[in-house]
Amino acid sequence: MVALALTERFAPNDTAGKPIEGRTFVYDAELLAPGDRNANWLRRPTPTSLAAVFPRRAMLEHKDGKAAIRCDVTVEGYLDRCEVRSETPEGYGFGQAALLLSSQFAMTPKIRNGKPVVGDVVIPIDWTGLATADVRPGRSVIRDPVWSVAPTSAAVDAVYPSAAAAIPAGQAALRCRLDAEGRLYRCQVTSESPPSKGFGAAASKLAPSFVAAVRPGEPAPKDLLVEIPFRFRNPTAPDNNRLTDVKWVQTLSEAGANQLYPQVAKGEGVSAGMGQVDCVATADGSLADCGVAKEEPAGKGFGQAALEAAKLMKMNPWTHTGDPVEGRQISIPIRFKLDASEPPAEEVRP
Structure with missing residues (x-):
């Protein structure tokens, strides 16, 4: 049996500026093995960087602000899949400004069992004092x-x-x-x-x-x-990174999906299904070398329908995390739902 006593101090307010007194929350404590460590900072944005992304509207109205973003920390120390957790005041763009700063962070990765693994971090960013500082409103970024x-x-x-x-x-x-x-x-x-x-x-x-x-x-x-x-x-190292979080600039519309709905499924009264395809992204963001990986229900044509849908899809050729998409693999589940207004297929009789 291990007895553990922890003494922790918390900020009196949460990331949204609201008091935490009297509120119930869950606190997880993880014990690290020798040699293991959590993600830690290598570099943070400078005050000049904070000023450069200060929201224009907030500057003109002399509004200070705060934001918090949550990000994955990759095995290389990059921030990935960042999303806004909170911003105060709302509607002034401090959350988006915090996302702009994410490319300027550098961290050491999380280490478990002596190897780097994907971790996560919540980053609070505070612009207090900049609204009244001698800083000219910048260009929109x-x-x-x-x-x-x-x-x-x-x-x-x-x-x-x-x-x-x-x-x-x-x-x-x-x-x-x-x-x-x-x-x-x-x-x-x-x-x-x-x-x-x-x-x-x-x-x-x-x-x-x-x-x-x-x-x-x-x-x-x-x-x-x-x-x-x-x-x-480093080009000499193997790169097995797959695309998981892309920005689609051309997708299948609801009407287009209905046109591709498999006739076999329609004739058998199947109202919905899914086809998953594995593809390779090209330099312009379109998809190539696609193959059916899975379909549900099987044998109803949803895999082939997903292949046809993939021909119409296109992603941004440069990711928001700073990578070209060309040559990278991606798995895409595509769901189909029969339009309720579509008449059922007529039974064909000899």
């Missing part, structure tokens, strides 16, 4: 825009810094302006990790390969900046 063209996997591998040959990975972030054709200019390196290994310069070399999706004839966006994260993996 967008994160994860839709790209019509993005660097290929080969292009990313080609600029991996020679100074980083002995390390497995690195990351960087650029902040650029957009011209009327969606191209980047006046790019600045906002972060790189580890420093002085050339990852910022590598990201700058890739900037001309990006073209944002803009409508022909639209005027150039004014006061608009775009934040672009980059993940670099």
Whole structure:
């Protein structure tokens, strides 16, 4: 039997600024084996970085703010799958500003049994005092825009810094302006990790390969900046990363799904089903080399319907975490539901 006594102190308010006194909450304590550790900080955004993403509306109205985001920490120390947990005050953009900062964090990964594993972290960010500081309202910064063209996997591998040959990975972030054709200019390196290994310069070399999706004839966006994260993996190391969290820019509409509904299932009165396909993403975000991985119920045509649906789907060619999608595998479950207004198939008689 192990007796454990813990003494902990908590902030009097939660991340939303509300008092915790009198509230019940669950606290998990995990005992670490020798050599194990939780994710920890390598780099945090500077006060200048905080000011650079301060929401324009909040600055104009002299509103301070806070936000908290929850992220996975990958085995490489990257932040992934970040989402806003809270923001105060709501509606001023502090949550989105916190997401913009996520590419500037660097952490050591969580270690269990002597090996890095995926962990998670909740990050509170506080802009208190900046609303009344001598800071001019900045340009609006967008994160994860839709790209019509993005660097290929080969292009990313080609600029991996020679100074980083002995390390497995690195990351960087650029902040650029957009011209009327969606191209980047006046790019600045906002972060790189580890420093002085050339990852910022590598990201700058890739900037001309990006073209944002803009409508022909639209005027150039004014006061608009775009934040672009980059993940670099040593080309000599195996890369088995699959796509799990992508931004779809073209998907199957409800009407389109109804048109692809299998005739066999319709004729047998099956009102819903699912087909899962495994595909490889191409440089422009479309899908290739798709195969049926699963269908439910089996033998009713939902696998083939999912293959047809995959031909119409397209993802953003650059992920919000800083990777090209080209050449990466993805599993896509596609669900079909028969429109209730669709008349049942007539029985064919000889």
